[in-house]
Amino acid sequence: MANLLVDERDVQFVLYEQLKVEDLCQIAKFGEFSPEVFDMVLDAARKLAENELWPANADGDKIGVHLKDGQVRVPESFHRIQRLYCEGGWPSLSIDQESGGQGVPAVIGCAATECMIAANLGFMGYPGLTIGAARVLEKFGNPEQQSTYMEKLVSGEWCGTMCLTEPQAGSDVGALRTKARLNPDGTYSITGSKIFITGGDQDLTENIIHLVLARVEGAAAGTKGISIFIVPKKRIENGRLVDNDVTTVAVESKLGLHASATCALNFGERDNCVGYLIGPENSGMSIMFHMMNEARLLVGLQGLALASAAYMHSVRYANERLQGPHFSAIRDPDSPKVPILEHPDVRRMLMWMKSVTEGMRSLLYYVAKCVDLAECSTDRNDAAKYRGIVDLLIPICKAWSTDIGFRVTELAVQIHGGYGYCNEYPVEQFLRDVKITSIYEGTNGIQALDLVGRKLRMNQGALFQTFIGEVSKLVARVNENPRLKPIAARVDEAKSHLIEATVYFAQKAMSGEHAVPVLYATPYLELFGDLTIGFMLLWQAEIADEKLQAMYANAGAGTPEKQKELAESDREAAFYLGKIASAEFFSQSVLSLAQGKAKAIMQSGTGFLELPKEAFLRI
Amino acid sequence: MANLLVDERDVQFVLYEQLKVEDLCQIAKFGEFSPEVFDMVLDAARKLAENELWPANADGDKIGVHLKDGQVRVPESFHRIQRLYCEGGWPSLSIDQESGGQGVPAVIGCAATECMIAANLGFMGYPGLTIGAARVLEKFGNPEQQSTYMEKLVSGEWCGTMCLTEPQAGSDVGALRTKARLNPDGTYSITGSKIFITGGDQDLTENIIHLVLARVEGAAAGTKGISIFIVPKKRIENGRLVDNDVTTVAVESKLGLHASATCALNFGERDNCVGYLIGPENSGMSIMFHMMNEARLLVGLQGLALASAAYMHSVRYANERLQGPHFSAIRDPDSPKVPILEHPDVRRMLMWMKSVTEGMRSLLYYVAKCVDLAECSTDRNDAAKYRGIVDLLIPICKAWSTDIGFRVTELAVQIHGGYGYCNEYPVEQFLRDVKITSIYEGTNGIQALDLVGRKLRMNQGALFQTFIGEVSKLVARVNENPRLKPIAARVDEAKSHLIEATVYFAQKAMSGEHAVPVLYATPYLELFGDLTIGFMLLWQAEIADEKLQAMYANAGAGTPEKQKELAESDREAAFYLGKIASAEFFSQSVLSLAQGKAKAIMQSGTGFLELPKEAFLRI
Structure with a gap:
């Protein structure tokens, strides 16, 4: 198939003739890179996009995702591309090397990601939000949190999500009502409902790490009183994954992005949803x-x-x-x-x-x-x-x-x-x-x-x-x-x-x-x-x-x-x-x-x- | 349900305060109308739109049309609205009275149609094209054609279509290849393929009157050599309807208008498709x-x-x-x-x-x-x-x-x-x-x-x-x-x-x-x-x-x-x-x-x- 996703010549033009990204290799952080390595990355991204992601794109649209027995199922073809995506090391592309990533410059990550998104936006939502979650942990998680979650996220073994929106609070994030109650062991009990959560559930990975905005009991109204929590779909207890009382209530039927699971989630329906605070309380918005x-x-x-x-x-x-x-x-x-x-x-x-x-x-x-x-x-x-x-x-x-x-x-x-x-x-x-x-x-x-x-x-x-x-x-x-x-x-x-x-x-x-x-x-x-x-x-x-x-x-x-x-x-x-x-x-x-x-x-x-x-x- | 289709106050404003359509009642042709009658028409249209057409709109979108055993089937709810639409006399709304219609002014027809389209565009394609076909016959058909088809079209008992587009000829109508061969009895044998025919088949009406653009053998290339024919889905022989060799090859799967059957039709697959010329040969385009x-x-x-x-x-x-x-x-x-x-x-x-x-x-x-x-x-x-x-x-x-x-x-x-x-x-x-x-x-x-x-x-x-x-x-x-x-x-x-x-x-x-x-x-x-x-x-x-x-x-x-x-x-x-x-x-x-x-x-x-x-x- 001819590449009908991204104009490769134009990508080369922007990167090298306009932005001269080869100069980045002079910076210590990117010292081990070279234009040849950049091109290898881009070439590999393009091949994955053309040969694997694109053929699954129409599939994703036609088959879509389905919620059955409380579990979201993605199209069969997505399991294959998820595996290839992880095997290729793509989830960790622009994560820093000290955090286990490959640490390519953002601009190269951008170019690589462009053609993969062009091939299959529905699929790319899953890793896209995973990277977001990994970055939060990379910058704001404590060492224990990092060691528990980072490797799994960066390898793509687990996915991540961002849980902000609630039915009554869309653009007005400060109006959210999800609650967090401090437990004696320092964890929090989370209760509340979130909607429009991309990748809120799926059967691509054995676990999902939700980053959830919630208000600790007694915190201020508005955005000032919002904290952010790690809420895994399955939490680790004695080295085993156990259910964490996160319920998928619905997947939305949408104009497009049928392959991307847009979920309504309930946290703590059985009052058994544990969350782990990231950073200090009330720093969720920052x-x-x-x-x-x-x-x-x-x-x-x-x-x-x-x-x-x-x-x-x-x-x-x-x-x-x-x-x-x-x-x-x-x-x-x-x-x-x-x-x-x-x-x-x-x-x-x-x-x-x-x-x-x-x-x-x-x-x-x-x-x-x-x-x-x-x-x-x-x-x-x-x-x-x-x-x-x-x-x-x-x-x-x-x-x-x-x-x-x-x-x-x-x-x-x-x-x-x-x-x-x-x-x-x-x-x-x-x-x-x-x-x-x-x-x-x-x-x-x-x-x-x-x-x-x-x-x-x-x-x-x-x-x-x-x-x-x-x-x-x-x-x-x-x-x-x-x-x-x-x-x-x-x-x-x-x-x-x-x-x-x-x-x-x-x-x-x-x-x-x-x-x-x-x-x-x-x-x-x-x-x-x-x-x-x-x-x-x-x-x-x-x-x-x-x-x-x-x-x-x-x-x-x-x-x-x-x-x-x-x-x-x-x-x-x-x-x-x-x-x-x-x-x-x-x-x-x-x-x-x-x-x-x-x-x-x-x-x-x-x-x-x-x-x-x-x-x-x-x- | 509150009317969320058309702003009635604005319709009244445009008709009476801006355009003063009551003046039309001074014209002989519209002499029997009055603003009261206009308003009755609009009111009836609005009721049909709100109470019947609109509730079937989501249905039409979700269920869509399906081709099975050579026959297109519309959603069940469309049969009811088709019946009500015909009973209300809507197919003949703006057809002249001497042709069996109600002859309301075009501007009133426009206002009545607006709210029905707003309620259900998918459905309104069927009568919309029927009116188009009826108008062609009204103006250009010979008396026999008129007596055969007009009443059925105007009552909504039969639907009509316009068959212009062919795969190789979209906007370039002059490139069409559908052929017409003159038979000894003055009819023509039609052979060719048309695509994107709205209402090309359906199970709403017992018959469909296709108006087909085709080129008579030996006619000039381009638009000059195009003639227009009546090609019924079922032709009348000895007072009975018999198949006229029009085959529905496919219905398109589309971005929208799922309830509207967009058909690919073959004419004369068995060389038994009879067409009736409207007007003189080569006057199709005019x-x-x-x-x-x-x-x-x-x-x-x-x-x-x-x-x-x-x-x-x-x-x-x-x-x-x-x-x-x-x-x-x-x-x-x-x-x-x-x-x-x-x-x-x-x-x-x-x-x-x-x-x-x-x-x-x-x-x-x-x-x-x-x-x-x-x-x-x-x-x-x-x-x-x-x-x-x-x-x-x-x-x-x-x-x-x-x-x-x-x-x-x-x-x-x-x-x-x-x-x-x-x-x-x-x-x-x-x-x-x-x-x-x-x-x-x-x-x-x-x-x-x-x-x-x-x-x-x-x-x-x-x-x-x-x-x-x-x-x-x-x-x-x-x-x-x-x-x-x-x-x-x-x-x-x-x-x-x-x-x-x-x-x-x-x-x-x-x-x-x-x-x-x-x-x-x-x-x-x-x-x-x-x-x-x-x-x-x-x-x-x-x-x-x-x-x-x-x-x-x-x-x-x-x-x-x-x-x-x-x-x-x-x-x-x-x-x-x-x-x-x-x-x-x-x-x-x-x-x-x-x-x-x-x-x-x-x-x-x-x-x-x-x-x-x-x-x-x-x-």
């Missing part, structure tokens, strides 16, 4: 906050991965599907049919899908590399700078990538026409699967509030200033290149409009009109994301143009005709031309709206917040 | 073109109807779902939970959903009323004017309403959060069901080409001029109203930008650069739709403001405080305030982008049409 960046980056990656698979499938389809004559011969019934890739409307859609997919890949890998640098830089200022970039851009990574990722899958259905609406083709599954990513791990509305309410304010706006500085530097550099100057100008203009909107928000906040930034946080995040993607694509165009000019020079291709000839015969030249085209198209078709988007934010009032509810519906 | 406006309006209505149901469900949910404190008390864990309708981000989404849903309803009813006037006006100029409005706006009705309708269902899922992703709530079904509407009956890309390639050119651009004239007239009028002037100004500005883009396309076409309008037809249609909806909402705001001012005057509410009090205690005042808010919000948040959208069209090149395909994917 521990979760530490994990948040990574978790949200991962969800952004899910948006990218499904966009990537949707785009790749669409290009293949558009190249193979013959229909109608070329538009220049539309009135001639005898003119030959052409692939729909030649039809302008289809090509325009593909061009948009290409540019945003490449832009998201660049953004997510870039932020992942900043995660690496923030953790490893010995220079404190450098570390702070990278941490700031991560903090600022995480809501964009999560929300923009999942909103736009959905949009890409929508267009993939459109390009496939009637066939796209049928299960026979995989694109409608992409659309259904990816939709959840705008909802879980903090809805995209929550991401926007995080951006506007927290991130813009951090260090008196310094994060934003730093980011704008990076954009300005790039624009100044590219402005010297007459071929790319128009693109740079559009990025620069979008930057000014984002600044305008940001200043406007700051003024409103200072004058106490908090409703304004709260009300327009989502359109603001969209505008911010547009600029960020424009910035990424301009950066890529700069590199591509340099490579292309060198190729032209090498080939003695001085005239446009000769250059066109080269591009048509040389795949590398075509790739670089495509890169520049992505930046150009995105700047023209998306960044041109920046002024209007800023205007819409700044001129729109808050009047409709005052409308009586009867204005919406005679309820 | 006959189909006559039906196109109505069919596309109906699909636009499907986009509106599912948007409406999605919006109504979302408002109810947002009003009932308590979560988190009011944003002004965000830091106080003890502050009471508020309905998420109070959360600014949710309200902003609802406001957008409300404004576009109301705008679409206004547009579609308006165009339907123009259909009535075009058919009934005794003044030839008037008739031509209305026909021109219909022709121009039909692609907008179809494409804008289905694209935006999908977007509304997407936000409905978002507002429902995790619950929206689960089957337990109906919104995810709306999203899946409505997606097909951007694809069938001419993809939205085809609609855009129809707008740019045909409609803008008709009568040397006179249609466009007329439409712009209507917008200008409204703007001039509303400009006199200081309260609404800012909204009118934004509509006027959007109008200028649409004109700019239109002139730009005309110039490009004149200079032979046809690629430009072809490439940017879809973004152009979006901009055109934005202005059209802005126009509709401004028109509604004008009326609402007048009513509101009268209410204030009656109540002696001279101050803003008193006016606010009135709006909070009087549902009518709240409704009108909501109307003005819709126009204001849409003009601010959508029309503000018009300049950028026009710029994106005009500054974007055609360069990427020349990219080698390897730039898209190393295929």
Whole structure:
């Protein structure tokens, strides 16, 4: 099978030509790695994705998960891929070596994970949350907890979950009611109900380690009184696993992700559910906050991965599907049919899908590399700078990538026409699967509030200033290149409009009109994301143009005709031309709206917040 | 059950306060109707929709259709609703009285159909296509054909279909291969395969009348050589129904519309399929073109109807779902939970959903009323004017309403959060069901080409001029109203930008650069739709403001405080305030982008049409 999941050439471009990840090997922590090792990892991930995860993807969708006799059962084919996934050492890929992991840089983990998610998002939820749980224990667990659980999680022998949501408390985590009562032996008795728990139960592993947010008796209301507990499905007593009074009440029947068990769990139905406190009491939210960046980056990656698979499938389809004559011969019934890739409307859609997919890949890998640098830089200022970039851009990574990722899958259905609406083709599954990513791990509305309410304010706006500085530097550099100057100008203009909107928000906040930034946080995040993607694509165009000019020079291709000839015969030249085209198209078709988007934010009032509810519906 | 399908108050507003449909009763053709009769029709439609169609909707989705022993079976509950639908006389609602129908104006048919579609799109596909087939026979069938089929179709005893698409010929209808061979008795033998035939088989009716596009042996290639035939599933021989060699090969398994049988049909597998020519040979396409406006309006209505149901469900949910404190008390864990309708981000989404849903309803009813006037006006100029409005706006009705309708269902899922992703709530079904509407009956890309390639050119651009004239007239009028002037100004500005883009396309076409309008037809249609909806909402705001001012005057509410009090205690005042808010919000948040959208069209090149395909994917 041709790889229709992730564009390998583009992955190589982002990693090595744009981000120069080989430089990470100079850092002590990554000293034993080399580009060759990175490529081996990526190659192995790709093979697992293509040969094993992808073939089980449709299976997972059609068969789904089932709850029977209190036990969730996953599709048969998932047992095989779980085994292969563990055998390949994938659960421990980006866990530190001192914790038993392989410790590859986050950016490489990101690239490896992208193609595995593109192949099978339903499956990847199980290990995805396991890594999250392992990380919590790695950073906040006590030595006993680490020795009890880490090895099993890191090997994939056991899975982990994150149990936050309760029926009455969705986005409002502080409203949770699950209780923890201190036992004389220092453990806690947990009672309560959680919903929407990904991988809350399954029959892939003999045990599941739930990390559960709960309130210790007598603790404060709201988020301040929340603690976090290890609650194993089966606890260890005298070296044996015994049931820990965790009951799977239901699995949700969902739009997509049928293979991922979304569970409602009851803890302590028989008052025999034991939990083990992680860190001090009441530190549950701050521990979760530490994990948040990574978790949200991962969800952004899910948006990218499904966009990537949707785009790749669409290009293949558009190249193979013959229909109608070329538009220049539309009135001639005898003119030959052409692939729909030649039809302008289809090509325009593909061009948009290409540019945003490449832009998201660049953004997510870039932020992942900043995660690496923030953790490893010995220079404190450098570390702070990278941490700031991560903090600022995480809501964009999560929300923009999942909103736009959905949009890409929508267009993939459109390009496939009637066939796209049928299960026979995989694109409608992409659309259904990816939709959840705008909802879980903090809805995209929550991401926007995080951006506007927290991130813009951090260090008196310094994060934003730093980011704008990076954009300005790039624009100044590219402005010297007459071929790319128009693109740079559009990025620069979008930057000014984002600044305008940001200043406007700051003024409103200072004058106490908090409703304004709260009300327009989502359109603001969209505008911010547009600029960020424009910035990424301009950066890529700069590199591509340099490579292309060198190729032209090498080939003695001085005239446009000769250059066109080269591009048509040389795949590398075509790739670089495509890169520049992505930046150009995105700047023209998306960044041109920046002024209007800023205007819409700044001129729109808050009047409709005052409308009586009867204005919406005679309820 | 509260009506969560269509906002009845808004329907009344559009019909009577905005469009003054009572005036239609002055026309001879509609002389026996009155507003009371219209309301009886709407009331009956609503009752059928709420009490019968809606309860079967989830059923249809879960059970779906199945092909067994060559026969498609629909869910059991559909037999009941089919019977009730026929008993209520709904199949013949807008069929002329001389053809055995009830002859209600198209605009009333539109309003009645909206709520039935909102209740059950899967079911409504069967009668929808039946009406289409009946109309073809009504207009183009010979008397014998009419007497054989019309009564059965109009009573709903038999269903009809439209068989256009073939595997190799989707949007390119001219490529079809189904053959017709003239028999000595004047009938034709039909052989060929069709796919994606809605209602291609079912067990609701004893017979199905397929209208089949086919090429008579020796006819020209392309669309010119296409004829249209009646091909009954069972033909009448000596007063008995006998099999007519139409085989159902498959039913598609689809993203949504599970209750609607999308069939692959083979005609003449045993060389015993008889077809009856409608009209002269080779007139198939022109006959189909006559039906196109109505069919596309109906699909636009499907986009509106599912948007409406999605919006109504979302408002109810947002009003009932308590979560988190009011944003002004965000830091106080003890502050009471508020309905998420109070959360600014949710309200902003609802406001957008409300404004576009109301705008679409206004547009579609308006165009339907123009259909009535075009058919009934005794003044030839008037008739031509209305026909021109219909022709121009039909692609907008179809494409804008289905694209935006999908977007509304997407936000409905978002507002429902995790619950929206689960089957337990109906919104995810709306999203899946409505997606097909951007694809069938001419993809939205085809609609855009129809707008740019045909409609803008008709009568040397006179249609466009007329439409712009209507917008200008409204703007001039509303400009006199200081309260609404800012909204009118934004509509006027959007109008200028649409004109700019239109002139730009005309110039490009004149200079032979046809690629430009072809490439940017879809973004152009979006901009055109934005202005059209802005126009509709401004028109509604004008009326609402007048009513509101009268209410204030009656109540002696001279101050803003008193006016606010009135709006909070009087549902009518709240409704009108909501109307003005819709126009204001849409003009601010959508029309503000018009300049950028026009710029994106005009500054974007055609360069990427020349990219080698390897730039898209190393295929």
